[in-house]
Amino acid sequence: MVAQQIRWHTHADIGSDHGHLLKALLKSGRIEHGIAIENKSLPWENSRRTLAGLSADVRLADGMAGLAEGEADGLSVCGMGGAAIARILETHPEHLPGTIIVQPNCKARLVRRWAIQRRFALVDESMALGSAKRVRAAALGTRRRFVVLRFQRSETSSRQQHAYLDEAYGGLDQEAALLFGPRLIRAWDREFVASLYEEQAHLRSLARRGPETAQRLAALERLLATQPPESN
């Protein structure tokens, strides 16, 4: 699902791990050149092995420190928590290309908030089903879902600079949109609605809820109350 979003000359993948994303992009002709960045030696070695003989640089570096300004057309950061992704993107914002694709495992709201602060517009948001066998999801009897977010740097005029608002959020409950995704909310597709009801049932079943969980459940219930009838 991430690979389908990418088609340009040079793509950088931060946290490349085994290097499979860049290999697939190079083999399918979606990119001409790849830059894999890893901050740990074992996955860096794995990426080197996977990408040997292909048009790719494999760098041992901490996130955006491994990419120079203007070097890539697009960037991906996948398979980490939202806090880690936002931290990586924030470290050298001047090195970021215009298009960024992320797949946070949790706390996507932190990446959405980072993007608003840095004036990257959320131009696409989709949900994918993970493997039924994976993690806690299996124990809950549900399949884990992943969101893939695509951001594009906004070209704001100097007049707009102090009042940037991503139009994706316009007219929505801001807290619910940050938590659950403004474009997913507008699309209201079946998978998304199923994920909301599953989460509602799970949060309601908790014997005790901390303030963050209680706030999330309240935002979720406000959101479900706005569900258009035709999306049932």
Ligand SMILES: C[S@@+](CC[C@H](N)C(=O)[O-])C[C@H]1O[C@@H](n2cnc3c(N)ncnc32)[C@H](O)[C@@H]1O
């Ligand atoms: C869970 S794996 C995800 C791998 C792959 N991107 C995927 O989606 O399947 C996260 C990878 O990111 C790497 N990583 C974490 N923080 C990083 C950073 N600051 N800079 C570069 N790589 C990082 C880890 O070493 C690990 O290989």
